[in-house]
Amino acid sequence: MNIKLNTTPHRRYNILTGEWILVSPHRTKRPWQGKTEENKTEEKTAYDASCYLCPGNNRASGDTNPNYTEPYTFRNDFSSLLPDSPEIDFNEGLLKAESERGICKVVCFSPDHSLTLPLMEVEDITRVVKMWKKEFAELGGLDGINYVQIFENKGAIMGCSNPHPHGQIWSQSSIPTEILKKSQKFKEYWDEHITSLLGAYLEQELKTGERILDENEHFVSLVPYWAVWPFEAMIIPKRHIRHIGELTESEEIAYAEIIKKLTIKYDNLFETSFPYSSGIHQSPTDGKEYPEWHFHMSFYPPLLRSATVKKFMVGYEMFAGPQRDITAEEAANRLNELSEIHYSKQ
Amino acid sequence: MNIKLNTTPHRRYNILTGEWILVSPHRTKRPWQGKTEENKTEEKTAYDASCYLCPGNNRASGDTNPNYTEPYTFRNDFSSLLPDSPEIDFNEGLLKAESERGICKVVCFSPDHSLTLPLMEVEDITRVVKMWKKEFAELGGLDGINYVQIFENKGAIMGCSNPHPHGQIWSQSSIPTEILKKSQKFKEYWDEHITSLLGAYLEQELKTGERILDENEHFVSLVPYWAVWPFEAMIIPKRHIRHIGELTESEEIAYAEIIKKLTIKYDNLFETSFPYSSGIHQSPTDGKEYPEWHFHMSFYPPLLRSATVKKFMVGYEMFAGPQRDITAEEAANRLNELSEIHYSKQ
Ligand SMILES: O=P(O)(O)O[C@H]1O[C@H](CO)[C@@H](O)[C@H](O)[C@H]1O
Numbered sequence: 166m167n168i169k170l171n172t173t174p175h176r177r178y179n180i181l182t183g184e185w186i187l188v189s190p191h192r193t194k195r196p197w198q199g200k201t202e203e204n205k206t207e208e209k210t211a212y213d214a215s216c217y218l219c220p221g222n223n224r225a226s227g228d229t230n231p232n233y234t235e236p237y238t239f240r241n242d243f244s245s246l247l248p249d250s251p252e253i254d255f256n257e258g259l260l261k262a263e264s265e266r267g268i269c270k271v272v273c274f275s276p277d278h279s280l281t282l283p284l285m286e287v288e289d290i291t292r293v294v295k296m297w298k299k300e301f302a303e304l305g306g307l308d309g310i311n312y313v314q315i316f317e318n319k320g321a322i323m324g325c326s327n328p329h330p331h332g333q334i335w336s337q338s339s340i341p342t343e344i345l346k347k348s349q350k351f352k353e354y355w356d357e358h359i360t361s362l363l364g365a366y367l368e369q370e371l372k373t374g375e376r377i378l379d380e381n382e383h384f385v386s387l388v389p390y391w392a393v394w395p396f397e398a399m400i401i402p403k404r405h406i407r408h409i410g411e412l413t414e415s416e417e418i419a420y421a422e423i424i425k426k427l428t429i430k431y432d433n434l435f436e437t438s439f440p441y442s443s444g445i446h447q448s449p450t451d452g453k454e455y456p457e458w459h460f461h462m463s464f465y466p467p468l469l470r471s472a473t474v475k476k477f478m479v480g481y482e483m484f485a486g487p488q489r490d491i492t493a494e495e496a497a498n499r500l501n502e503l504s505e506i507h508y509s510k511q
Numbered sequence: 512m513n514i515k516l517n518t519t520p521h522r523r524y525n526i527l528t529g530e531w532i533l534v535s536p537h538r539t540k541r542p543w544q545g546k547t548e549e550n551k552t553e554e555k556t557a558y559d560a561s562c563y564l565c566p567g568n569n570r571a572s573g574d575t576n577p578n579y580t581e582p583y584t585f586r587n588d589f590s591s592l593l594p595d596s597p598e599i600d601f602n603e604g605l606l607k608a609e610s611e612r613g614i615c616k617v618v619c620f621s622p623d624h625s626l627t628l629p630l631m632e633v634e635d636i637t638r639v640v641k642m643w644k645k646e647f648a649e650l651g652g653l654d655g656i657n658y659v660q661i662f663e664n665k666g667a668i669m670g671c672s673n674p675h676p677h678g679q680i681w682s683q684s685s686i687p688t689e690i691l692k693k694s695q696k697f698k699e700y701w702d703e704h705i706t707s708l709l710g711a712y713l714e715q716e717l718k719t720g721e722r723i724l725d726e727n728e729h730f731v732s733l734v735p736y737w738a739v740w741p742f743e744a745m746i747i748p749k750r751h752i753r754h755i756g757e758l759t760e761s762e763e764i765a766y767a768e769i770i771k772k773l774t775i776k777y778d779n780l781f782e783t784s785f786p787y788s789s790g791i792h793q794s795p796t797d798g799k800e801y802p803e804w805h806f807h808m809s810f811y812p813p814l815l816r817s818a819t820v821k822k823f824m825v826g827y828e829m830f831a832g833p834q835r836d837i838t839a840e841e842a843a844n845r846l847n848e849l850s851e852i853h854y855s856k857q
């Protein structure tokens with residue numbers, strides 16, 4: 166790579182959103198007197214009587230969870246979106262509002278309260294993948310659901326309110342901002358080249374290998390060239406598929422495998438249960454074809470220097486644009502040096 | 512206002528960025544078992560020997576601060592941007608990077624370590640405004656500086672690494688993403704109406720008063736209709752000025768007054784030193800005219816329910832788009848009910 170990018174402030178272009186990010190590789194040398202996070206390793210038991218996600222327990226809604234043994238999903242008791250909101254079409258001068266309808270679900274990854282994705286067996290993660298696929302088909306198949314956002318907030322620092330391994334699905338009638346940006350970029354490239362933008366990018370990344378973290382028969386994980394979060398990573402299927410519904414059985418397993426390996430590396434980096442938000446970006450479910458869309462999953466972890474010092478996306482980042490302190494290449498190197506065996510099992 | 516917006520999930524349009532935000536007013540009822548922040552009220556003294564921003568003290572760079580008595584500014588010892596970065600123009604397939612040059616400065620608001628803006632006198636805040644104005648003129652006047660971002664990160668929770676009252680200025684060669692978005696919207700409106708988009712919005716807001724927080728001869732503060740952060744607010748000059756350089760003397764004072772009143776309300780809300788990131792958005796300094804631009808300042812505070820529970824912008828927000836739990840109108844009402852006298856002085 167261009168050697169100057171290692172040491173010189175510069176900006177990089179995100180081909181999927183059309184936005185730039187500022188990279189200041191010389192800046193990690195600065196001392197840190199700011200906020201540090203707690204890093205208590207709580208001993209978690211396989212069953213917690215006070216957890217509203219554990220099998221057999223009561224939830225806030227009054228419902229009781231079944232004694233589930235595989236991934237279990239239910240409507241979020243405090244859904245942000247509701248399927249039957251009254252119609253709103255408010256347009257008064259410069260004030261504009263619209264109704265938004267949707268369904269929010271919670272997906273418990275495992276009945277075992279003490280686990281997280283990196284600690285789960287590949288076959289159990291494969292069950293989670295199958296559950297995402299099923300939910301995507303069901304929710305996306307509903308009238309008026311035009312996008313299905315699958316995500317996980319892991320760790321208290323990421324606003325996760327319960328350590329039981331779980332993710333969420335918010336599905337809704339409008340197509341969210343981040344998806345619109347990517348749709349446009351996929352489409353522009355498709356119209357010109359009749360091939361997937363992300364597929365072409367993946368091919369280029371595999372040639373140099375500089376930012377590649379892992380590769381198996383069907384998937385690649387890498388630190389994207391335009392990464393914003395310190396150890397941001399992306400999982401991309403080699404085959405150009407538009408959404409999770411198109412995964413074959415062997416792809417489901419390969420996907421579970423690469424998730425496990427990436428999240429083990431994450432935990433090993435600072436020998437902590439590594440916090441992140443992860444999310445799947447895929448084609449909308451509004452009935453159009455979207456041949457240009459290429460399914461992928463991203464991980465946005467906030468930690469930067471240690472288990473207790475994170476990167477703050479604040480003043481400059483909020484008002485101007487994203488800024489990062491280490492290069493994507495350095496982040497990839499650091500992750501690649503780590504063991505593939507979880508630190509708690511070494 | 513449309514009564515349904517009080518109780519129904521909906522989305523609102525941000526006229527300045529062209530993006531939507533999801534509002535879920537029914538959702539604040541949900542219980543919170545997640546992360547809570549520390550709320551220690553540290554006794555701060557007017558001078559702190561270990562603070563690298565206090566007058567007469569040494570900084571990390573080895574420099575010594577003068578015994579300043581008014582706002583004091585210096586080059587950031589750990590600048591994210593440097594004025595003399597080597598030229599980069601990297602374009603290889605789908606990887607694209609460019610050099611970014613700039614100057615980062617720190618602005619100490621007061622020599623008194625124990626103060627914050629709400630606790631400062633109006634005439635001392637006016638001095639800060641004058642300093643911002645001077646820096647804007649100087650930095651913006653330099654060849655190759657095309658945007659000047661003035662901002663403050665207040666509170667450890669906002670990544671602020673030193674409690675001494677201070678803000679920052681990052682000035683740079685390219686025009687940041689957030690400014691490009693707003694430039695476009697200002698321009699579209701200007702081309703059609705030959706008037707300021709924000710001026711027209713302000714007029715409409717003043718008619719209903721629903722989201723107005725404060726008004727003086729020259730400025731208005733309000734919760735914007737499309738607010739993202741729970742108690743987000745905006746300060747807008749009544750006169751259509753493009754940048755801080757155009758403030759008259761009496762506008763400088765009125766601006767200082769409205770900043771003081773807003774930040775007192777903030778502190779009073781949860782009887783804590785209220786954290787936020789604030790920033791000024793104004794016209795670029797690339798030599799073009801920008802008659803459409805309308806100077807304004809925004810405050811993005813993370814606290815939602817109390818001094819210790821914040822709003823997390825995580826999974827859904829990162830992957831789909833912003834979401835908030837209370838309406839802009841409710842936020843404005845809550846702030847309007849509070850005393851104008853700082854709680855520590857009541
Ligand atoms: O420059 P500081 O105060 O050390 O750093 C703070 O503000 C910067 C600008 O918003 C951010 O990039 C940092 O993440 C934050 O910790």
Ligand SMILES: O=P(O)(O)O[C@H]1O[C@H](CO)[C@@H](O)[C@H](O)[C@H]1O
Pocket residue numbers: 318323324325326545822823824825826827828834
């Ligand atoms: O739904 P939860 O886990 O209670 O809430 C968490 O995830 C949501 C979706 O990203 C966010 O809106 C909340 O701020 C966060 O605390």
